[in-house]
Amino acid sequence: MQKTRVLTGITPSGTPHLGNYVGAIKPAIQASQDPSVQPYYFLADLHALIKCQDPKRVQQSRLEIAATWLALGLDTDNAVFYRQSDIPEIPELTWMLSCVCAKGLMNRAHAYKAAVADNETAGQPDPDKGVTMGLFGYPVLMAADILMFNANKVPVGRDQIQHIEMARDMAGRFNHLYKGQYFTLPEAVVDERVQVLGGLDGRKMSKSYNNTIPLFASEKKLLKLVRKIKTNSLEPGEPKDPDSCTLFQIYSAFATQEESAGMRQRYLEGIGWGEAKDELFEYLNMHLREPRERYMALMEDPGHIETVLQEGAERARAEAAPLMERLRQVVGLGRFI
Ligand code: TRP
Secondary structure, rough: OOOOOEEEOOOOOOOHHHHHHHHHHHHHHHHHHOEEEEEEEEEEEEHHHHOOOOHHHHHHHHHHHHHHHHEEEEEEEEEEEEEEHHOHHHHHHHHHOOOOOOOHHHHHHHHHHHHHHHHHHHHOOOOOOOOOHHHHHHHHHHHHHHHHHHOEEOOOHEEEEEHHHHHHHHHHHHHHHHHOOOOOEEEOOOOOOOOOOOOOOOOEOOHHHOOOOOOOOOOHHHHHHHHHHOOOOOOOOOOOOOOOOHHHHHHHHHHHHHHHHHHHHHHHOOOHHHHHHHHHHHHHHHHHHHHHHHHHHHHHHHHHHHHHHHHHHHHHHHHHHHHHHHHHHHOOOOOOO
């Protein structure tokens, strides 16, 4: 049976938080245990350079993200787990795709459009102020990530659907121009069931709002942060609405259906906020204790993480190198003899 190739990239630009776990890491690790799936998961570290020019942060984030996925049980025997920057074929393919990709297509990419719109709002006469070629051409790099491994499915957030469509566009154009089926057309998969978690202030948990709870915060820190989650002024004994409550939302993202139903009942019966927070902390801590310990041990052993990623890169390159070799022939850059 031909396995479905599922590929996704994680941009290392911060410390993984509960929202990342629920929205991306957990579903990806679950998918990696499905025997009909061949996962390709990678650290999109070339992408990280678009937004972050602080080498220490890029380096630290790469390590933290790799340690996080391993600590949470990613099966690297099945999943090909690698760093984008270890695959030199990816930037090479990026160039080939750049040469068949219309500039006008990139003008429509939303990250670029948002940067231009910000300049306009700020009354900036140059609409491209602060826009690098990295930001402008970012969907081409992403297309190379995907097309290199002939991914069938790409699980992404809504904001990334456009990029998958652009990758299909580039694949189709290359196939057409060079008259062959070199690339599989990828499909975006947006899982409607995946939850978007609220953060400390009730807005979406996101690094850019500075309202996150790091997945592997120490016990003490976790308690402190849970206590900071915004609630309202209802007193203990007054019935509370679980559906508009961040505490309940985070709890139910981790809990079983029965546990959530039980907690829902306690909201209706008027659980106090202090108690609800203590329960959430206990629950999270119980689930995160073991992976946190594994995470700490991994962070102490970067050599091990390096070995795992090198093995992943080797498996990835075993596919990328022959494809690139073929593509060189196809575009007229093959050897003379
Ligand atoms: N751009 C994606 C994001 O910001 C990360 C990413 C890079 C990616 N390359 C990819 C996702 C390829 C899926 C496939 O979330």
